[in-house]
Amino acid sequence: VRSADPGMAAAQKAAAQQHYDEAISGFDRVLATNPRNAQARFERAWALAQAGREDEAIAALSSMAQDFPELPEPHNNLALLYARRGDLKRAEAELLLAVEVRPGFSVGYANLGDVYRRLAETAYRDALRRNPADAVAQAGLRQLTATPAPAP
Incomplete structure (x- = not known):
């Protein structure tokens, strides 16, 4: 409206x-x-x-x-701003609030997926920095980066 x-x-x-x-x-x-x-x-x-x-x-x-508190959009947009700053844990927390407030909020789930993807990429890169021969981390990172996802 x-x-x-x-x-x-x-x-x-x-x-x-x-x-x-x-x-x-x-x-x-x-x-x-x-x-x-x-x-x-x-x-x-x-x-x-x-x-x-x-x-x-x-x-x-x-x-x-x-x-x-009934609106998911402020949480979603907070998440986008936090993600832009690289604060993915705060972005995740805001998106979880958004989908809790409105379980049918598909945009929130999609953005949450993008945040999880970025968190996974970071974790795989950290694993490879510590052990460059880690085949599991190499495969996981390759799978995630094969088709680049838009940044949330």
């Missing part, structure tokens, strides 16, 4: 045109009149992340996850 709050359309248009500072300001105006607008909060956090303001995006999504 799209928000009918005044200013949403203009903020969304600015975000679509990659005018992220303008979009953030627009979402801020919407939230000044309706602080419980989950869509505006989510899209504002997305615009923050796109603008390179990841710490602020993480704070916004974390706050949103607290205020709207």
